[in-house]
Amino acid sequence: MNLSSALMDNQANTMSSNTAFTYPSPQAGVDEAYDTEGGIRPHWRYLLHSLQTLGHDAIEERQKKARRILRDDGATYKIYDEPDANQSWQLNPIPLLIHSDEWSSIETALVERAELFNLLLQDIYGERNLIRRGVIPPELLFSHQGFLRPCQHIKLPGAQQLIVHGADLVRAQDGQMRVMADRTQAPSGAGYALENRTVMNRVFPSLFRDSHVHRLSLFFSRLRQRLQDLNPNGGVARIVVLTPGIYNEAYFEHAYLANYLGFQLVQGGDLSVRNGYVWMKALDGLKRVDVILRRVDDVYCDPVELKGDSRLGVPGLLEVARLGHVAIANPLGSSVLENPALLRYLPAVAQALLGRDLQMPSVKTWWCGNSDDLEYVCSNLKSLLIKPTYRRPGLYEVYGADLDDKKLQAWQNRIRKNPLQFAAQEYVAGAQTPTWHQGQIQPRASVLRTFAVASESSYAVMPGGLTRVNLDPDKKIISNQRGSVSKDTWVLASEPEKQISLRTLDMQSSTEGSSALPSRVVENLFWMGRYAERAESAMRLLRTVFIQLNKTEKLPDAVCRTLLSAVTHVTATYPGFTSLQPELFKNPEPEMITIILDSRRLGSVANNLTAMIEAAEQVKEQLSSDTQRVINDIGDELEQLKLALEPSSLSAPEEALAPLITTLLAFAGLIHESMTRGNGWHFMEMGRRLERALQIINTLRSLLATEFGEIEQETLIESSLLCSEALIPYRRRYQNGIHLEQALEMLMLNRKNPRSLIYQLNELEHHFSDLPDDREILSSEHKLLLEATTALKLSDIGALVKTHNGIRTELDQLLSRLQYLMTQVAKAIGQRYFDHTEGPQLLVKNAEWQEQL
Incomplete structure (x- = not known):
């Protein structure tokens, strides 16, 4: 920021003098606010000084105001294992700060990664040259439940098939970012990041303005434009957001994004397939749907060709996508890219598809389908993160250090019984970041999820994202489903950024009337x-x-x-x-x-x-x-x-x-x-x-x-x-x-x-x-x-x-x-x-066959 060195030094000295409100220096590991010499990083000084100036009571009052705003906005997040828990979205009032110089290199690396996963998706549902050349073993692909054979050769308009890519980043002990996981099916969190930003802008207006934070609106403008460009049918695109419904953990985000982008929020029962097209059942007749931004897991999207007992999808949807009469973002079958075992082979995949190493490496990963990796994982379970290769409700990653000997043995037996279904990762605690908890600024480990959206020639990255921390320092896995809380993520510019409106001049406004409601x-x-x-x-x-x-x-x-x-x-x-x-x-x-x-x-x-x-x-x-x-x-x-x-x-x-x-x-x-x-x-x-x-x-x-x-x-x-x-x-x-x-x-x-x-x-x-x-x-x-x-x-x-x-x-x-x-x-x-007629369903409903799907 454009603060003089004298002002920074004065702020640092002021913070040191008030030990009751000083962010403690790290005892071990890496910290977002402290450099390796133990000094406050320059881009953190203004924020920490401002928080000290506000004082305890003012911060507590701002946090209460943030909770009221989130509540009034209806911001919720459902934790499946705790149905009676508070479902309100939790936002910590201290943001994560990243300087624009560092962000520039992160952004470049994330664009490269999105391009790689886009090429990987095309190869998996295309020629599968990576398997033919031995870059990845065939078992890695064909044993994964996210690989959907009916999606072979389905293509979206344009070069980018992967429309939105999400990446979970963690700062390792060397101070560099690593990728923990990739989210490619229906990446969640972008809407929550936008809600966090809106709340922080209202709660800390002066602090936000003076910090010269990169804005998020351009990312959503590009997303909206990209979805418009996917229209395969010509004219003004009718775009809908397909949600599983109110019982999904991120339903608030689905409704919030639909409102912000100006799209209709629909459920599977609101849509119907007729004459080779997808239609929305509205009061005044059927309305053709051109583009679907889906938030439903791909196997649930079509009960005719995929999961026969699904009530969340649209019967016949896959055939319409195969005909090229509807564009689905992200495309059906893209959940195969979320397989954590892919990270083990990603360096070789990058060499094969890009001809170079990735600028941002992944966290070290082992796949138990490889015999050598299996023995290593079973011998070192105590120090590793154990991850299922296919995510499903009730089956989550676990940290070996949190398990007793009996549970470790049970996990080892489970892995040896189905080695293809498990991967393991090196545990990276993540950098500590200043967090408001119990009336103090305390260090808590953090992970950052950010997003890239396809543009005309490549990808554009959201300047920031969704940061998550555990308020309980004893919890090692940071996840919203485990009770983590969120932070806004501020990428700091060296000067004020030009404001970007969501509606750009080249966007075509929809003329759809208010009657087009499901x-x-x-x-x-x-x-x-x-x-x-x-x-x-x-x-x-x-x-x-x-x-x-x-x-x-x-x-x-x-x-x-x-x-x-x-x-x-x-x-x-x-x-x-x-x-x-x-x-x-x-x-x-x-x-x-x-x-x-x-x-x-x-x-x-x-x-x-x-x-x-x-x-x-x-x-x-x-x-x-x-x-x-x-x-x-x-x-x-x-x-x-x-x-x-x-x-x-x-x-x-x-x-x-x-x-x-x-x-x-x-x-x-x-x-x-x-x-x-x-x-x-x-x-x-x-x-x-x-x-x-x-x-x-x-x-x-x-x-x-x-x-x-x-x-x-x-x-x-x-x-x-x-x-x-x-x-x-x-x-x-x-x-x-x-x-x-x-x-x-x-x-x-x-x-x-x-x-x-x-x-x-x-x-x-x-x-x-x-x-x-x-x-x-x-x-x-x-x-x-x-x-x-x-x-x-x-x-x-x-x-x-x-x-x-x-x-x-x-x-x-x-x-x-x-x-x-x-x-x-x-x-x-x-x-x-209120028509509730049921569409076509899968004739064969064999439980074993469905499990294989």
């Missing part, structure tokens, strides 16, 4: 609206019942039973109060609290809100950051409600519900004010309006269909108005007291009341009219809605309030008919728009 997306938006409304209506009714039960005057038994039975009917939490158990009515609060908090009980508030949050997770790429923040708040309020409604602290339970109701109102308002009026918005609003209509119908039928005495009836009418936030407007409009006719008019037929029944039906009519439909006749759901609206408009309030044998027969029959019609409307919407 049916899965609109279904989740539809149910997201329904679950939110269902939870809100339940809480409004529960709050009203709490208020009535806690009045000074005791409610008549008949009114009490009607209100409590309405809770069960409206929430459908049967049998509940409909069981007529005397003890439930004597002490109703425990049952009501269960209806609120028991997430395992269908119909409960917690169950509906959990379902809503899960639906939101499925479509998080469609939601703004503010919407995501409010959804997080809903989850937080639900947790707070559990504390507020504990028996020991139970007081005024109706007040405890208010914050959660308010948050749900904020969610509804944000959707209404901020969401683009596309098909996604229409379906979310349709879900809300449909569910609100059903809730109004159920509430009125439960409370008002039975005749009571004047005082009791007035209480039930007041409760109905309270549930619908209509009591105050009612009193302003009708000043002659509470009467049933006027209440029914307000709740059923007042078109200006946004919580009336007719208002919901009119809104549904508007949404139906705005949906894509090229048919001249009305759809089935439209006909059902028209019937419901007509029946409601033709109703006579005077006739509805008349009773027969204590029942308002016409009111009950009308509401019953409307309930049936609205339920049928929901079914018709699902049948028409």
Whole structure:
């Protein structure tokens, strides 16, 4: 950086004087911040001095701010072996620094490595000259489950077949970088690196700006442009990001990249193969897909030719790729390059394909398929990293030094039984890097994953990447699945860098309309609206019942039973109060609290809100950051409600519900004010309006269909108005007291009341009219809605309030008919728009044969 030597020396002296906040000098090994003479490296001085100037409290506050931002962004990472662990993405506030001079040589070496792996991929699925010439043994390739014979001779447009290459780098004891592993199938981490950078830029804006950090946007601009160039079909490319779904560990990254790059996020069920092309099933018909940026492991991508029991892929996808009608990045079959045993032969491969040695060597590797290597590995297991040649869930690398003698022997037996399936590497601890932990700057070992993307003639490397460290110094393997935390990686320039926008002038903008949403997306938006409304209506009714039960005057038994039975009917939490158990009515609060908090009980508030949050997770790429923040708040309020409604602290339970109701109102308002009026918005609003209509119908039928005495009836009418936030407007409009006719008019037929029944039906009519439909006749759901609206408009309030044998027969029959019609409307919407037909599957499902695949 452009800091004077005097300033650097002054900063170094200042750090030395404050030993309580000084980064300790290394006792052994190599350190990122200290040189071999024990002095702070020049490019680290400004950062460490700035952190010292900030002090403990400020850094802690910035770390809390970073956690809030990550949480609000919905940044998560799932650890498969610990399903109950915190899934929030973890970012340490101290970045890893690399000077631009060193980065220049790293970048050159990574470009060379990406080019080599690109040539290697082409040879493996081409002529296989490396095997013919004896450079690599045939067993190395043919024994690997990532080698997919059906992918032979499939080629992408252009010279680069490997579109994105990832490399895990570690600094060895000599201070030089080594490559620990290559990621070529669907390299993850680039999106997390971008999220880390965004957060750090917000948390340390001045420090980031003054450090002259190389920006990441150009890498993603090149990625987007490269994917556009892969389009095999001409015109404006429709590019999608194929994700396994919300249960994948890196689902956040999939949604984040799709949003940032402007692509549609899809799952396998959203795509279909027809007439030799891949199509996305959208509301207004099939949309041809030209390029797929896949985040699904290759063997799961096509259940017809690859893994027959896969539900993550697209049946027939491989045949379309073979025809050249869709480009898949990275290409299917590229996981074979992730075989760690390849590193053992990489020097010879480099000589054969490039004619020279690699500038950046790999960590020393042995393959147990080689007899000499097998004996060495078995004799030295205690000091080696043991790696399976094919990564799969539940089978991870282990460090021999972490194993006792019994486990070492078990591993040796396992390796000798299947030597082709295992490799071993020299253990390299990695350089220590300054890390914020327990209120101090402490040294922790680090590894760096960075990425290269294919460009017109070669590859471009991301200036930085995803750094990972273990906060626990006793953990030797650094991996996100082992609980490591991330760091931003700053490549420091000597002067400010010109900012690069994601949208370059030569990019062609997509003209795709908002209707091009997969049916899965609109279904989740539809149910997201329904679950939110269902939870809100339940809480409004529960709050009203709490208020009535806690009045000074005791409610008549008949009114009490009607209100409590309405809770069960409206929430459908049967049998509940409909069981007529005397003890439930004597002490109703425990049952009501269960209806609120028991997430395992269908119909409960917690169950509906959990379902809503899960639906939101499925479509998080469609939601703004503010919407995501409010959804997080809903989850937080639900947790707070559990504390507020504990028996020991139970007081005024109706007040405890208010914050959660308010948050749900904020969610509804944000959707209404901020969401683009596309098909996604229409379906979310349709879900809300449909569910609100059903809730109004159920509430009125439960409370008002039975005749009571004047005082009791007035209480039930007041409760109905309270549930619908209509009591105050009612009193302003009708000043002659509470009467049933006027209440029914307000709740059923007042078109200006946004919580009336007719208002919901009119809104549904508007949404139906705005949906894509090229048919001249009305759809089935439209006909059902028209019937419901007509029946409601033709109703006579005077006739509805008349009773027969204590029942308002016409009111009950009308509401019953409307309930049936609205339920049928929901079914018709699902049948028409949410298509779940299953595509072709592999006929032969022999378990042994599948394992060989």
